[in-house]
Amino acid sequence: MSKVLIIAEHDGTHLNQSTAKCLNCAQSIDDAGADVVTLGNQCAAVAEQAAALTGVSKVLTIERAENEHAVAAVMAPQIAALADDYDYVLAPSTTFGKDLAPRVAALLGVGQLSDVMSVEGPREFKRPIYAGNAVVTVQVPEGKKIVATVRAASFRPVAPSGGQAEIASVQISVELPGHTRFVELLSGSSGDRPDLQTAKVVISGGRGVGSEENFEILYRLADKMNAAVGASRAAVDAGFVPNEMQVGQTGKIISPDLYIAFGISGAIQHLTGIKDAGTIVAVNKDGEAPIFEIADIGLVGDLFDVIPELEKHL
Amino acid sequence: MDKILVGLKRVVDYNVRIRVKPDGSGVVTDGVKMSINPFDEIALEEALRIKERGDASEVIAVSIGPPDCQQQLRTGLAMGADRAILVEADQETDPLAAAGIFLEIIGREQPDIVLLGKQAIDDDCSQTGQMLAALWGRPQATFASKIEFSNGTASVTREVDAGLEVIDVDLPAVITTDLRLNEPRYVKLPDIMKAKKKPLEVIGAGDLGVDMSPQFSAVRHEPPAERQKGVMVEDVDGLIAALKDKDLLG
Numbered sequence: 001m002s003k004v005l006i007i008a009e010h011d012g013t014h015l016n017q018s019t020a021k022c023l024n025c026a027q028s029i030d031d032a033g034a035d036v037v038t039l040g041n042q043c044a045a046v047a048e049q050a051a052a053l054t055g056v057s058k059v060l061t062i063e064r065a066e067n068e069h070a071v072a073a074v075m076a077p078q079i080a081a082l083a084d085d086y087d088y089v090l091a092p093s094t095t096f097g098k099d100l101a102p103r104v105a106a107l108l109g110v111g112q113l114s115d116v117m118s119v120e121g122p123r124e125f126k127r128p129i130y131a132g133n134a135v136v137t138v139q140v141p142e143g144k145k146i147v148a149t150v151r152a153a154s155f156r157p158v159a160p161s162g163g164q165a166e167i168a169s170v171q172i173s174v175e176l177p178g179h180t181r182f183v184e185l186l187s188g189s190s191g192d193r194p195d196l197q198t199a200k201v202v203i204s205g206g207r208g209v210g211s212e213e214n215f216e217i218l219y220r221l222a223d224k225m226n227a228a229v230g231a232s233r234a235a236v237d238a239g240f241v242p243n244e245m246q247v248g249q250t251g252k253i254i255s256p257d258l259y260i261a262f263g264i265s266g267a268i269q270h271l272t273g274i275k276d277a278g279t280i281v282a283v284n285k286d287g288e289a290p291i292f293e294i295a296d297i298g299l300v301g302d303l304f305d306v307i308p309e310l311e312k313h314l
Numbered sequence: 315m316d317k318i319l320v321g322l323k324r325v326v327d328y329n330v331r332i333r334v335k336p337d338g339s340g341v342v343t344d345g346v347k348m349s350i351n352p353f354d355e356i357a358l359e360e361a362l363r364i365k366e367r368g369d370a371s372e373v374i375a376v377s378i379g380p381p382d383c384q385q386q387l388r389t390g391l392a393m394g395a396d397r398a399i400l401v402e403a404d405q406e407t408d409p410l411a412a413a414g415i416f417l418e419i420i421g422r423e424q425p426d427i428v429l430l431g432k433q434a435i436d437d438d439c440s441q442t443g444q445m446l447a448a449l450w451g452r453p454q455a456t457f458a459s460k461i462e463f464s465n466g467t468a469s470v471t472r473e474v475d476a477g478l479e480v481i482d483v484d485l486p487a488v489i490t491t492d493l494r495l496n497e498p499r500y501v502k503l504p505d506i507m508k509a510k511k512k513p514l515e516v517i518g519a520g521d522l523g524v525d526m527s528p529q530f531s532a533v534r535h536e537p538p539a540e541r542q543k544g545v546m547v548e549d550v551d552g553l554i555a556a557l558k559d560k561d562l563l564g
Contacts, residue, residue: 011476071481072444073453095474099456102409102444111410111529114439124533129437133332134341137533144529179484180453183469187477197475237494243459244477249438250493252475258562275541279560281553296544297556309550314563 004034005086007079007104008050009096012040012068015049017198018092018150020157023055025150026090027158028119033057034090037082037170039075041068047167054158056165062172069182070096076103077174083108083145093149093253094197105147113138113148127151131249132272152197153255153276187244193219196245199228202256202277204247206270207234208263208284208303215240217307218262224314230254232264248273262303266291315370315463315485318361319425320395321416322377323351324386325436338534350386353431355393356491359498360461361429362394369463372396374423378407378415384514391509392501398512403519403526413445414524420450425486427468432457432490443490453483457492 004026009016019036026034036050037060044061051059060082066074079100083089089104091097093115105112118126123140125148140146196202203222209215215229222229230247231240247254249269255276262283264270271294274280282295283306292298299306326332327347334341350358361373375390375398377383387398401415416428433440440456447454455461455470459478462469463485472479473492483489519526547553557563 072456073447076448095457095472098440099444099454102441103448103454105441106410106413106445106448109410111408112439112441112445113530114441128538129535130326130332130341131435131438132538134334134535135538136535138530139533140530177451177453179487180455181482183480183482185474185477185479233493242477243473243494244475249435250432258557275538279557279562280541280544281557283553292544292546294541294544296541296560297553298544298546299549299553300546301549306550306553310553313550313554 003030003032003087005083005089006034006036007089007091007097007100008036008038008046009092009094010038010040010043010046012043013045015046016092016094017157018094018097018152019050020053020160021152021155022090022092022150023053023158024155025116025119026088027055029088029122035060035086037062037079039067039070039078041065049160051163051165051167052161053163056163059165059167060170061167062170066176070100071180071182072100072103073180074176075100076107077176078172079104080107081172081174082170087145089145089147091149093151097149101147101149108145108147110144110147113140113146115151116148117151117154131269132275133268151253153253187242193222194226194228196228196230196247196252197254199256201225201227201258202230202247202254202260203227204230204232204259204261204264205235205240206232206261206264207238209235209240212240217304221307221311224311228256232270233267261291261295262307264291265289266294315426317372317374317423317425318364318370319416319419319423319428320354320358320361320373320375320390321428321430321442322354322358322375322386322390323431323434324348324377324379324383325351325434328352328435334535334537338536340532340535348382348385350389351431351434353433353435353491353493355498356493356495357429357431358390358393358395359496360491363496364463370426374399374425376401376416376419378403378412378519380404387514388509389501391512391514392505393499394505396512398514400514400516401519401522402516405526406528407519407526408529409439409441409445410529411524411526412442413449415519415522416442416446417449418522418524427485428488430488430490432492443488447488450488453487454490455481455483455487456490458489459492459494461489461495
């Protein structure tokens with residue numbers, strides 16, 4: 001019996017890459033392997049993807065009509081019941097995991113660790129506080145179950161293939177509440193562009209881009225570079241782009257190989273979201289912009305001049 | 315609806331540059347400006363707007379912490395909360411204990427909605443609302459960017475990684491607020507004067523019978539790893555060359 005249980009994040013068809021990152025974290029806790037639980041309704045494809053991941057001991061599937069959409073109040077009692085057999089319950093530190101893990105922990109009567117960035121020992125972990133401006137090492141006393149969310153940007157995903165874990169269907173007989181109902185998901189289409197959280201290259205725009213229309217030149221550059229497109233809070237607040245593109249403390253924390261920021265001044269809350277990028281490039285008209293303090297390559301210039309010239313070289 | 319309970323956490327102001335103490339025991343908070351957690355301020359603003367459009371009759375602000383939290387509660391009263399409760403605790407209160415305290419206050423006040431910030435900008439935990447909802451056995455709608463009410467149900471738009479998710483929750487419920495829900499009002503001087511006369515009740519955390527023992531122990535604090543100083547390039551050619559140098563252009 002593996003000691004670590006990972007709650008898989010998926011959309012009914014695709015396993016989110018954050019699950020593979022949780023597995024990497026789990027291996028630092030216990031290299032004997034971890035179990036993955038998928039909650040859903042007819043999501044066999046997801047269970048198969050999870051079973052193929054390196055380091056999975058067993059995939060447990062809980063299929064119920066109520067699990068069609070990820071509703072924390074519905075999922076939490078099922079996971080809490082399953083957690084009886086485990087010492088650790090891990091979820092990704094995405095909006096999915098952040099919504100769910102505390103509810104699971106409270107049902108189990110234990111605290112929860114948010115945004116684990118490294119495993120220092122079986123019961124000792126590092127996590128960021130104050131928007132990443134300090135790092136605290138925390139210890140969990142013996143005898144307590146550990147429920148944690150894993151900071152995706154701090155862990156590489158395990159290999160997505162090669163594993164051949166057993167898939168077992170589990171029946172959990174707990175009563176599920178009907179007080180919370182999924183209605184709909186509205187999302188701005190990013191077309192065929194790569195996902196912001198998994199893309200190797202991210203092109204990002206800020207207030208300096210100026211308008212929704214002007215973002216087109218960023219999309220065009222992104223398509224040439226096979227990049228995802230992100231934005232600062234200022235650009236989202238101004239209505240240039242939808243909220244799911246926001247990068248930063250309250251948006252997405254990302255770790256691409258290359259991050260190129262156009263017209264982003266670099267508020268501390270934005271920098272928190274990009275500190276784990278391999279290389280940060282900043283282009284800004286204002287040479288004093290704080291983003292230049294953490295950029296690996298900085299260019300003082302007008303993005304409307306720089307981007308067309310850059311495109312010519314690609 | 316009758317009552318809305320709002321949580322106001324006292325935190326280091328978001329404009330303060332955080333410094334870790336040399337001995338690693340924490341971050342410097344002496345002589346540092348303290349404010350209402352920005353997400354909690356949004357929660358209070360939303361509660362006030364709900365009341366102002368006639369959907370609630372009373373807004374109660376609750377804080378947990380040292381006596382100094384009264385400053386943040388007075389600010390909340392000046393913004394428009396009707397009364398305030400300080401649950402006095404000497405030690406740091408972790409999210410599970412905070413949720414237990416809110417549950418006790420819920421038992422006394424019987425609110426229809428509990429509005430909390432989605433996270434506090436000091437410990438960045440993002441847990442209290444969800445834990446409270448679990449202990450209370452009620453719905454949670456986290457990361458809210460829009461809230462509407464009809465017939466005992468709240469329809470909440472949530473900011474999630476995939477976009478905007480809409481869920482319906484039966485009341486009473488816990489709702490946690492995201493940045494784009496609203497822009498909090500500024501406090502006017504006459505309101506600060508008026509706030510001094512509004513009721514502020516102080517309860518000892520120990521009197522509520524909640525287990526306050528910490529769930530974890532902080533071993534040490536340290537500043538984050540610094541990124542190495544980068545280079546400035548003169549023009550696009552320089553940028554291309556620098557990217558090629560790092561093997562980042564195919």
